[in-house]
Amino acid sequence: MKKDAKIYIAGHRGLVGSAILKNLQAKGYTNFVTRTHKELDLTDGAAVSTFFATEKPAYVFLAAAKVGGIVANNTYRADFIYDNLMIQNNVIHQSFVHGVKKMMFLGSTCIYPKNCPQPMKEDYLLTDTLEYTNEPYAIAKIAGIKMCESYNLQYGTNFISVMPTNLYGPNDNFDLEKSHVLPALIRKMHLGKALENNDWDTICKDLDRLPIEGVNGSAQKDVIYSVLDKYGIQKNGDAVHLEIWGTGKPMREFLWSEDMADACVFLMEKRDFKDCYDAGTKEIRNTHINIGTGEDISIKDLAQVIKETIGFKGELFFNSNKPDGTMKKLTDPSKLHGLGWKHAIDLEEGVERVYDWYLK
Numbered sequence: 502m503k504k505d506a507k508i509y510i511a512g513h514r515g516l517v518g519s520a521i522l523k524n525l526q527a528k529g530y531t532n533f534v535t536r537t538h539k540e541l542d543l544t545d546g547a548a549v550s551t552f553f554a555t556e557k558p559a560y561v562f563l564a565a566a567k568v569g570g571i572v573a574n575n576t577y578r579a580d581f582i583y584d585n586l587m588i589q590n591n592v593i594h595q596s597f598v599h600g601v602k603k604m605m606f607l608g609s610t611c612i613y614p615k616n617c618p619q620p621m622k623e624d625y626l627l628t629d630t631l632e633y634t635n636e637p638y639a640i641a642k643i644a645g646i647k648m649c650e651s652y653n654l655q656y657g658t659n660f661i662s663v664m665p666t667n668l669y670g671p672n673d674n675f676d677l678e679k680s681h682v683l684p685a686l687i688r689k690m691h692l693g694k695a696l697e698n699n700d701w702d703t704i705c706k707d708l709d710r711l712p713i714e715g716v717n718g719s720a721q722k723d724v725i726y727s728v729l730d731k732y733g734i735q736k737n738g739d740a741v742h743l744e745i746w747g748t749g750k751p752m753r754e755f756l757w758s759e760d761m762a763d764a765c766v767f768l769m770e771k772r773d774f775k776d777c778y779d780a781g782t783k784e785i786r787n788t789h790i791n792i793g794t795g796e797d798i799s800i801k802d803l804a805q806v807i808k809e810t811i812g813f814k815g816e817l818f819f820n821s822n823k824p825d826g827t828m829k830k831l832t833d834p835s836k837l838h839g840l841g842w843k844h845a846i847d848l849e850e851g852v853e854r855v856y857d858w859y860l861k
C-alpha cells in the first residue's frame with residue numbers, strides 16, 4: 502500500500518475500525534475515506550454502489566458489522582444474519598465492481614465448530630456443527646470467507662480474510678445487555694465499587710441519570726437500585742453482590758484491539774490471496790488467518806482480574822440460567838506467528854488500559 506493510497510475503513514468508529522485508523526495514521530498513511538452508519542447504511546446496496554463509484558477507494562478494511570455478546574447474538578438472530586450478510590455482500594461485491602486493489606474481511610473465531618479440537622487451526626473450518634448461540638452470525642462470517650475466496654478464484658480479486666478471537670479496548674460497546682463479557686464486567690464492577698462506597702455521583706454519571714443532585718432523595722435511589730438489580734448488581738446491607746452470566750467455566754481468549762489492528766495492517770501490507778496457494782497440493786487452502794494470542798482464561802478468572810484492577814470488593818455469583826456458549830475456543834495463531842507477527846499487550850495490562858480509558 503502506498504502511503505497516499507485511498508483507504509476506506511468501514512466501521513471506523515467501532516472498537517476495531519477506530520484502532521485500524523489510528524494504526525494506519527501512526528504508520529504514515531494519509532488518505533482515508535470514512536462514513537458513519539448514519540451517513541451510509543452498508544445494508545443498502547444502491548447507496549453502497551454510489552459510494553464506491555464516487556470515492557473509488559484503492560484498499561478496503563471491512564470492520565463494519567452487527568456485533569454483540571452472547572445474549573445479543575442469541576436474541577437478535579435474524580438481525581445478526583441479515584445485517585452481516587447484507588453489509589459484507591455489498592462491500593465485497595462493490596470492491597470487485599470498482600477494482601479495489603485489496604480488501605480485508607473481518608470474521609470471527611465463532612466460525613469454528615462448537616466442539617472443535619483445541620487450539621483451533623484454520624483447517625478446522627466446516628468440519629462439524631456450530632455453537633447455537635451465535636450460529637446466524639457465524640454462518641454470515643463463513644459466507645464472507647467463501648465469498649472472498651470465490652471472487653478471488655473467479656474474478657482474480659485480492660480479498661483476504663482474518664478471524665479474530667474475542668477483542669477488547671477503547672471504543673468498545675459497554676452496554677450491559679448487548680456487549681461482550683470483558684466490557685460488561687468492567688462496567689458492572691465499576692458500578693459495584695461505586696455502590697459499595699455509596700458513591701452516587703459516579704453511579705449517576707455512569708447510568709446517565711441526571712440531575713445528579715436529585716438522587717439523594719430515597720425515591721430516586723430506589724429507581725437506581727432497581728436499574729442496578731436488572732444488571733445483576735445488588736446491595737444487601739453493606740455487601741454488594743454482582744452477577745456473572747453462566748457457570749464461569751467457559752474459557753475465552755482476549756486480544757487487545759490495538760494489537761488486532763496492528764495485525765490487520767501487517768497482513769494488508771504483507772499478504773495476498775495468492776499466498777494461500779499450496780505448491781505441493783496445487784490447491785488454494787485456508788484462505789483465512791486466525792488472529793489471537795494462543796492463551797486463554799476462564800470467565801471466573803477473568804472476573805477476578807477485573808475485580809482486582811478496579812478494586813471492587815464485593816461478592817461474585819454465577820447465574821447458570823444465562824448461557825455459557827462454547828466452552829473453549831482458543832486459536833492456533835501459528836500461521837500468523839510464522840509470518841512474523843505476535844501480540845504485544847497481555848490481558849492484565851490490557852484490562853488496566855481499558856479501565857483507564859473507560860474512566861476518562
Ligand SMILES: NC(=O)C1=CN([C@@H]2O[C@H](COP(=O)(O)OP(=O)(O)OC[C@H]3O[C@@H](n4cnc5c(N)ncnc54)[C@H](OP(=O)(O)O)[C@@H]3O)[C@@H](O)[C@H]2O)C=CC1
Nearest residue numbers: 512514515516517537538542543565566568607609667668
Ligand atoms: N468485538 C469483538 O470481540 C470481535 C469482533 N469481531 C469482528 O470485528 C469487526 C469489528 O467489530 P467491532 O469493532 O467489535 O464492532 P463495533 O460494534 O465496535 O463497530 C461496528 C462498526 O460497524 C458500523 N456499522 C454497523 N452496522 C452498520 C451498517 N448497517 N452500516 C454502516 N456501518 C455499520 C458501526 O458504525 P457506527 O459507529 O457509525 O454506528 C461501527 O462503527 C466485525 O466484523 C466483528 O464481527 C470478531 C471477533 C471478535
Ligand SMILES: C[C@H]1O[C@H](OP(=O)(O)OP(=O)(O)OC[C@H]2O[C@@H](n3cnc4c(=O)[nH]c(N)nc43)[C@H](O)[C@@H]2O)[C@@H](O)[C@@H](O)C1=O
Nearest residue numbers: 570571574609611635680681682685745746747824825826
Ligand atoms: C467474540 C464472540 O463473542 C460472542 O461469543 P462469546 O465469546 O460467547 O461472547 P461473550 O463475550 O458475550 O461471552 C463470553 C462468556 O462470558 C460469559 N459472561 C459472564 N458475564 C457476562 C456478562 O455480563 N456479559 C456477557 N456478554 N457475557 C458474560 C458469557 O455467559 C459467556 O460464557 C459471539 O456471540 C460472537 O459475537 C463472537 O464472535
